[in-house]
Amino acid sequence: MADNRYKNPPPDASANRPAEGRPAPAPRANAPRPAAEPVPAARPPRPAATNQPRAAKAAAVRPPRAPRGPVPGVAALKGLVRDRRFHLFIGFGLLLGSLYLTIAFTSFLFTGHADQSVVAALGTIPTKEAGQESGNWLGLLGAWAAQVFIYKLFGVAAFALIPIVFFLGYKIVFRKAAGSVSYVLALGLFTMAWLSVLLGYVVVALGAPAPGTDPALAHRLDFLCGGVGFEAASWLSSLIGWGTVLLLAFVLISFVVFFFNVTTLNLGFGRWAVQAEAAEDAELTAEIEAAEAAQARPPEPVPVPKTTPTATARPALQLTSAEDTEASEDASAPAEFEPAPRPAAGLALSVAGPLAGAQAAAPGLAAAVPLLVAGPAFTVEVPVAEPEVAFTAPVATVPTPLSLADLADGPPALSTKHPASGTSLEITVPSRADLDPSAGADIAAVADEDADADVMPDVNYDPTLDLARYQYPTLELLNDYGAPKAQVTKEELEANKDRIVETLGHYGIAIASIKATIGPTVTLYEIVPEAGVRISKIKSLEDDIALSLAALGIRIIAPIPGKGTIGIEVPNAKKEMVSIRSVLGSEKFARTEMDLPIAFGRTITNEVFVADLAKMPHLLMAGATGQGKSVGLNVILASLLYKRHPAQLKFVLVDPKKVELSIFNKIERHYLAKLPDTDEPIITDTKKVVHTLNSLCMEMDRRYDLLKEAGCRNLKEYNAKFVLRKLNPKKGHRYLPFIVLVIDELADLMMTAGKEVETPIARLAQLARAIGIHLIVATQRPSVNVITGIIKANFPCRISFKVTSKIDSRTILDTGGADQLIGQGDMLFSAGSDLIRVQCAFIDTPEVDRVCAFISEQQGYSDAYLLPEVAGAEGDEGSGQDAGDPAERDAMFEEAARCIVLHQQGSTSLLQRKLKLGYNRAGRLIDQLQHAGIVGPFEGSKARDVLVPDEYQLEQLLNSMPK
Numbered sequence: 001m002a003d004n005r006y007k008n009p010p011p012d013a014s015a016n017r018p019a020e021g022r023p024a025p026a027p028r029a030n031a032p033r034p035a036a037e038p039v040p041a042a043r044p045p046r047p048a049a050t051n052q053p054r055a056a057k058a059a060a061v062r063p064p065r066a067p068r069g070p071v072p073g074v075a076a077l078k079g080l081v082r083d084r085r086f087h088l089f090i091g092f093g094l095l096l097g098s099l100y101l102t103i104a105f106t107s108f109l110f111t112g113h114a115d116q117s118v119v120a121a122l123g124t125i126p127t128k129e130a131g132q133e134s135g136n137w138l139g140l141l142g143a144w145a146a147q148v149f150i151y152k153l154f155g156v157a158a159f160a161l162i163p164i165v166f167f168l169g170y171k172i173v174f175r176k177a178a179g180s181v182s183y184v185l186a187l188g189l190f191t192m193a194w195l196s197v198l199l200g201y202v203v204v205a206l207g208a209p210a211p212g213t214d215p216a217l218a219h220r221l222d223f224l225c226g227g228v229g230f231e232a233a234s235w236l237s238s239l240i241g242w243g244t245v246l247l248l249a250f251v252l253i254s255f256v257v258f259f260f261n262v263t264t265l266n267l268g269f270g271r272w273a274v275q276a277e278a279a280e281d282a283e284l285t286a287e288i289e290a291a292e293a294a295q296a297r298p299p300e301p302v303p304v305p306k307t308t309p310t311a312t313a314r315p316a317l318q319l320t321s322a323e324d325t326e327a328s329e330d331a332s333a334p335a336e337f338e339p340a341p342r343p344a345a346g347l348a349l350s351v352a353g354p355l356a357g358a359q360a361a362a363p364g365l366a367a368a369v370p371l372l373v374a375g376p377a378f379t380v381e382v383p384v385a386e387p388e389v390a391f392t393a394p395v396a397t398v399p400t401p402l403s404l405a406d407l408a409d410g411p412p413a414l415s416t417k418h419p420a421s422g423t424s425l426e427i428t429v430p431s432r433a434d435l436d437p438s439a440g441a442d443i444a445a446v447a448d449e450d451a452d453a454d455v456m457p458d459v460n461y462d463p464t465l466d467l468a469r470y471q472y473p474t475l476e477l478l479n480d481y482g483a484p485k486a487q488v489t490k491e492e493l494e495a496n497k498d499r500i501v502e503t504l505g506h507y508g509i510a511i512a513s514i515k516a517t518i519g520p521t522v523t524l525y526e527i528v529p530e531a532g533v534r535i536s537k538i539k540s541l542e543d544d545i546a547l548s549l550a551a552l553g554i555r556i557i558a559p560i561p562g563k564g565t566i567g568i569e570v571p572n573a574k575k576e577m578v579s580i581r582s583v584l585g586s587e588k589f590a591r592t593e594m595d596l597p598i599a600f601g602r603t604i605t606n607e608v609f610v611a612d613l614a615k616m617p618h619l620l621m622a623g624a625t626g627q628g629k630s631v632g633l634n635v636i637l638a639s640l641l642y643k644r645h646p647a648q649l650k651f652v653l654v655d656p657k658k659v660e661l662s663i664f665n666k667i668e669r670h671y672l673a674k675l676p677d678t679d680e681p682i683i684t685d686t687k688k689v690v691h692t693l694n695s696l697c698m699e700m701d702r703r704y705d706l707l708k709e710a711g712c713r714n715l716k717e718y719n720a721k722f723v724l725r726k727l728n729p730k731k732g733h734r735y736l737p738f739i740v741l742v743i744d745e746l747a748d749l750m751m752t753a754g755k756e757v758e759t760p761i762a763r764l765a766q767l768a769r770a771i772g773i774h775l776i777v778a779t780q781r782p783s784v785n786v787i788t789g790i791i792k793a794n795f796p797c798r799i800s801f802k803v804t805s806k807i808d809s810r811t812i813l814d815t816g817g818a819d820q821l822i823g824q825g826d827m828l829f830s831a832g833s834d835l836i837r838v839q840c841a842f843i844d845t846p847e848v849d850r851v852c853a854f855i856s857e858q859q860g861y862s863d864a865y866l867l868p869e870v871a872g873a874e875g876d877e878g879s880g881q882d883a884g885d886p887a888e889r890d891a892m893f894e895e896a897a898r899c900i901v902l903h904q905q906g907s908t909s910l911l912q913r914k915l916k917l918g919y920n921r922a923g924r925l926i927d928q929l930q931h932a933g934i935v936g937p938f939e940g941s942k943a944r945d946v947l948v949p950d951e952y953q954l955e956q957l958l959n960s961m962p963k
């Protein structure tokens with residue numbers, strides 16, 4: 001019987017299916033879809049009205065209301081405002097406007113006086129004539145604009161208007177710019193107003209009836225301040241006289257202090273840390289709650305990038321010790337620390353106040369080093385006790401470690417090696433010679449052994465500061481298929497209802513009432529049977545009803561949980577595609593406070609279905625080939641990308657099929673985690689999968705240790721405590737991002753690696769929930785040798801797309817039903833006892849590509865988030881056996897040895913930086929150096945010991961080695 005069903009698809013069941021794997025945008029109307037459309041029962045034993053839902057009853061007495069649609073004019077206006085072409089039109093207009101103002105204003109400086117009479121006569125003489133007389137390079141309009149802005153309003157300070165207009169245009173056209181609109185507006189407008197009043201005072205003072213002043217000169221110079229500046233200054237001058245200068249100075253200082261959040265003063269001959277008294281700490285638990293609440297606050301679907309510096313954005317900063325340098329590369333120490341007490345020998349470092357442009361100047365440096373870095377700017381000061389060299393630089397987002405040579409190169413400096421989360425600016429000055437930028441040496445990672453380890457700053461740690469300018473992807477990147485439209489006609493509803501009633505009638509089941517709820521893929525007919533009808537009887541007729549309705553995908557829910565009714569889900573003849581844009585743009589998703597929200601799609605009642613991966617805490621997905629698994633995975637990943645900052649979330653992507661997830665390669669430096677010394681962040685090789693899983697287990701163990709030390713029960717508590725700076729990074733604490741492991745095809749891995757993958761997966765699934773590691777495992781074949789008992793037991797949350805047999809459905813969901821789904825993203829979501837039918841949202845590959853490109857075009861970390869190294873995890877060549885073979889020794893072996901001994905740091909990243917090597921080669925070199933007895937063995941996040949104390953001994957050792 002089941003076979004017959006497959007042979008009898010509804011005549012136009014596939015009529016609206018997308019061709020070639022892409023859904024065609026269906027025509028939409030604006031009419032809202034009824035959530036529940038009552039259909040009168042064919043044989044109602046009681047008056048129909050008594051069984052109708054309350055809303056239907058109300059509708060019966062109320063006169064019918066005309067459907068409310070959007071006012072056409074408003075809709076058209078909204079459409080225009082959202083139209084990218086309109087944005088470009090405005091943006092380019094502003095850019096050209098800024099150019100126009102530049103020319104007009106500049107011309108005013110030469111021709112303004114002559115043009116004054118022309119502009120004044122406007123309206124009294126013909127425009128053409130006035131235009132011919134105007135001397136402005138941009139004609140009459142240019143003369144008029146300059147006259148208004150410079151002469152009548154702000155004087156030469158009106159030039160500040162130009163960068164504002166340019167910035168707005170640039171931001172609109174290119175969708176990104178260094179700084180937020182409010183930041184630039186505030187700075188520009190203040191500059192304009194302040195300068196105008198200052199110059200106004202000068203002009204007023206020059207024209208004042210006092211000895212030495214010259215009213216004629218003042219008259220000639222009044223264009224400097226414009227009307228506004230002149231009037232304001234005159235008023236102030238008559239009120240407070242020369243006190244105006246003091247007032248202006250005070251206003252300027254106040255603006256600088258508040259706008260740039262200045263908390264530390266350094267005048268070169270000493271340092272005063274002007275810091276507010278730290279308020280008494282409130283009860284720790286209360287703070288944690290507050291921080292949790294703040295962290296849980298979700299960004300809007302199109303969040304505003306955090307570019308305006310905030311109090312936490314410009315903290316003071318303290319150095320770590322040279323010995324700690326390598327360790328901190330992994331330890332992800334946060335960037336904000338209290339300025340350390342001046343170290344006995346070495347450096348003190350402070351960070352304060354955003355400054356836009358950038359120059360690093362240092363007495364003792366060969367030349368000023370331009371710093372072209374992005375991000376909220378800091379002033380970095382590095383007074384060096386010995387040798388006597390000071391280094392002052394306004395820099396932005398601070399890479400770790402920061403090398404002078406890198407800085408001189410501008411933005412690429414940001415791609416120096418960096419622990420993926422929470423980072424500190426580390427500056428090391430190994431020797432005076434290294435301070436010479438021409439030598440390309442590092443002002444690098446440092447070291448203040450004497451710094452008080454327990455001094456903690458009083459500003460909260462913000463993990464997102466490393467990428468403070470990061471902008472979440474916008475909804476515009478996703479296809480707009482318009483508003484959803486009901487696809488089910490009245491006739492279809494009536495016909496299905498009649499057939500259900502008739503079929504049930506054949507088996508002697510009488511129906512009291514029947515109600516239809518139209519979903520995107522299926523319509524739910526809710527039946528209230530006559531009193532005395534046994535529910536199990538209806539359930540047993542499932543196949544017969546399906547056959548008589550001649551449609552696939554009939555699912556009978558008897559009874560509907562929480563209701564005394566029976567549900568029959570019948571596929572719609574024309575199914576509706578649920579666009580990812582509509583679910584990610586929904587109010588529900590925008591407002592969710594979940595940690596890892598996933599907007600899967602829409603339920604049968606058309607509600608957006610959002611679930612929290614952090615609560616699941618792992619997800620098992622199954623579905624026969626071509627039923628929507630890959631799209632489902634992309635929906636999951638996209639949902640998380642739209643909600644979490646790169647500092648808060650990392651993905652480990654395992655893709656044995658090699659092609660499904662490769663599209664996410666682009667976001668490596670933002671969102672991906674990988675093993676050290678691997679080039680490809682997306683793992684396709686089974687051997688690497690095993691290493692990665694073991695590495696994740698190590699990361700899990702480490703995180704548990706950290707939690708234990710911090711006295712926290714879970715990641716949320718731990719991070720909240722870290723944000724409040726209750727945990728000292730010097731003791732290894734760091735902000736812990738969520739890690740989501742995605743395995744696209746488990747069957748493949750189980751076949752090739754079996755227990756080797758099953759054991760770590762089970763271990764992670766059992767233990768990782770508290771420390772923020774979550775697993776999403778997908779498989780085509782939900783057979784028992786793939787989804788083994790141990791895996792299944794640890795994945796309470798499961799999704800099934802259509803599977804080919806009832807047995808598969810039972811394997812994945814512990815119940816039938818998934819075999820009755822209709823494909824193309826039709827899915828069942830099971831969490832414990834609940835089973836929810838959801839039409840998965842659709843995201844096309846180009847959409848994913850656009851989202852990834854949008855992210856990857858922004859400043860990222862210097863590398864992917866590095867997982868702990870596991871023994872034998874490096875490339876086969878570098879993993880050991882050949883490490884000691886002189887013939888196999890790398891050509892740069894000796895150079896690497898000298899570099900390591902010189903810096904006394906046994907680290908792969910040092911070799912990468914200094915010798916400009918890739919991960920694999922540097923890793924191989926470290927192995928060979930270990931074999932040669934130059935560095936010690938791998939010690940987790942700490943740098944390896946360097947076993948040779950100086951270059952002399954190294955040369956001796958190298959000479960004694962077999963060539």
Ligand SMILES: Nc1ncnc2c1ncn2[C@@H]1O[C@H](COP(=O)(O)OP(=O)(O)OP(=O)(O)O)[C@@H](O)[C@H]1O
Nearest residue numbers: 021022625626627628629630631824825840841842
């Ligand atoms: N949510 C959806 N809405 C509409 N159509 C969908 C949806 N999901 C999938 N489809 C359609 O089904 C096709 C196959 O989907 P998908 O590639 O996700 O299948 P799959 O289960 O991953 O297959 P395989 O395991 O072979 O990779 C898509 O190209 C698309 O046309």
